[in-house]
Amino acid sequence: MGLAASVLAFAVLTASPAFAQTPAPKIDGADTAWMIAATALVLMMTVPGLALFYSGMVRKKNVLATMAQSLAATFLVSILWAFFGYSLSFTGEGAFIGTLDRAFLIGMTMDSISPLAKTIPESLFMLYQMTFAIITVALVAGSVADRLRFSAYLLFCVFWLFLVYVPLAHWVWGGGFLGTYGTIDFAGGLVVHLNAGIAGVVAAYVVGARRGYGHDNLAPFDLSLAVIGTGLLWVGWFGFNGGSALGANSRAVMAIASTHLAASAGAFTWMALEWLTRRKPSVLGMISGAVAGLGTITPASGFVMPMHGVLIGIAAGGICFWACTWLKMKIGYDDSLDVFGVHGIGGFVGTLAAGIFAVGALSATPEMPNGVQGLLEGNAQQLVAQAYGILVTLVWSGGLTYLILKAVGAIVPLRVRQEDEVMGLDVSQHGEALQ
Numbered sequence: 149m150g151l152a153a154s155v156l157a158f159a160v161l162t163a164s165p166a167f168a169q170t171p172a173p174k175i176d177g178a179d180t181a182w183m184i185a186a187t188a189l190v191l192m193m194t195v196p197g198l199a200l201f202y203s204g205m206v207r208k209k210n211v212l213a214t215m216a217q218s219l220a221a222t223f224l225v226s227i228l229w230a231f232f233g234y235s236l237s238f239t240g241e242g243a244f245i246g247t248l249d250r251a252f253l254i255g256m257t258m259d260s261i262s263p264l265a266k267t268i269p270e271s272l273f274m275l276y277q278m279t280f281a282i283i284t285v286a287l288v289a290g291s292v293a294d295r296l297r298f299s300a301y302l303l304f305c306v307f308w309l310f311l312v313y314v315p316l317a318h319w320v321w322g323g324g325f326l327g328t329y330g331t332i333d334f335a336g337g338l339v340v341h342l343n344a345g346i347a348g349v350v351a352a353y354v355v356g357a358r359r360g361y362g363h364d365n366l367a368p369f370d371l372s373l374a375v376i377g378t379g380l381l382w383v384g385w386f387g388f389n390g391g392s393a394l395g396a397n398s399r400a401v402m403a404i405a406s407t408h409l410a411a412s413a414g415a416f417t418w419m420a421l422e423w424l425t426r427r428k429p430s431v432l433g434m435i436s437g438a439v440a441g442l443g444t445i446t447p448a449s450g451f452v453m454p455m456h457g458v459l460i461g462i463a464a465g466g467i468c469f470w471a472c473t474w475l476k477m478k479i480g481y482d483d484s485l486d487v488f489g490v491h492g493i494g495g496f497v498g499t500l501a502a503g504i505f506a507v508g509a510l511s512a513t514p515e516m517p518n519g520v521q522g523l524l525e526g527n528a529q530q531l532v533a534q535a536y537g538i539l540v541t542l543v544w545s546g547g548l549t550y551l552i553l554k555a556v557g558a559i560v561p562l563r564v565r566q567e568d569e570v571m572g573l574d575v576s577q578h579g580e581a582l583q
Contacts, residue, residue: 173266182396189387190279201377208369209572221286290485291348331537335392337447337499345492347549357482378435389449403449406457414441417465440468443494448502456505503534
């Protein structure tokens with residue numbers, strides 16, 4: 149009996165540390181299923197969502213060329229992301245850039261998990277983040293629609309992805325210095341929208357205005373395509389913002405609720421302002437307001453309550469309307485599809501709004517029981533962190549985009565020839581045309 153007791157005691161003593169250990173991360177079936185769906189939704193936002201949204205707002209002779217830019221961003225960025233983009237963005241602990249530990253996806257197995265997403269396969273996390281890189285690169289093209297040479301766009305995609313998007317994604321989401329400082333960006337106000345908006349307006353200045361801008365008829369070819377594209381973007385944004393919770397949980401649902409209400413409030417506000425100032429509410433205005441609301445709520449969506457989404461949507465509709473009308477005319481830049489006015493300004497406003505309205509309970513964890521609290525909960529430092537993130541994004545994206553465009557322009561002409569622009573990019577760049 150004494151020996152049995154000794155053996156039992158020894159077994160208990162040697163086994164007890166196992167109960168004290170932190171359970172190993174485990175892939176969760178529900179989280180995985182939701183993130184597969186979210187990944188598909190975000191991929192749909194570029195093709196066909198953004199492709200239809202953009203092509204419906206250009207002239208008939210440039211519809212296919214505009215779609216081709218979204219399509220090219222999808223397949224080119226996907227390959228580059230798998231080769232190096234994911235690894236440089238989301239591996240390692242460097243303050244400025246990641247490592248090449250996952251270059252060509254080496255070491256990624258069926259069971260591997262990223263420390264940034266511990267309940268889904270790492271391959272799924274890689275794919276989900278890939279869709280964000282795709283749409284960000286594709287967004288920039290809207291600023292220079294109707295005049296950018298296709299070969300120049302392909303080169304731009306390569307350089308801009310690695311020199312602008314990848315470092316910024318690492319700084320904010322991959323363990324870099326902005327995230328460490330405390331800057332919050334739930335789903336891409338800085339990394340996607342402000343980044344693309346600043347790059348877009350710089351590209352518009354470097355490439356120059358469209359031929360006939362300001363006096364020729366540059367009316368959209370078919371706004372019904374743009375409305376369909378808006379619908380696809382709106383639904384896809386549920387995966388964009390809801391998926392950024394990286395699991396099937398209540399935070400994802402709250403993000404989706406805030407997203408939908410912000411889009412609705414943005415569309416209503418833009419419509420009301422047009423009704424007041426122009427006596428008629430345009431379809432183009434309503435879809436622009438919806439996208440402005442969607443882009444503006446993005447950085448705040450997982451940190452704010454749904455009713456905050458309404459307030460942010462109202463701000464988005466009003467401020468982005470002002471940027472796309474008065475500001476654009478005052479400065480005189482030709483941002484063809486208002487990437488800066490909608491996405492750039494929206495990302496700016498939404499990033500600040502996250503610092504104001506963030507509710508700690510939504511982001512609370514055992515390691516951080518109070519979560520991220522904003523100005524209204526007494527944390528003024530969060531607004532400072534948001535402003536710092538905005539400043540870094542403006543300088544990095546604006547400066548590097550300018551240098552990249554100059555470098556690409558030294559390799560191939562950025563702009564098509566005048567006669568090709570008159571003919572239309574569908575024929576001059578792709579040898580095709582709508583009948």
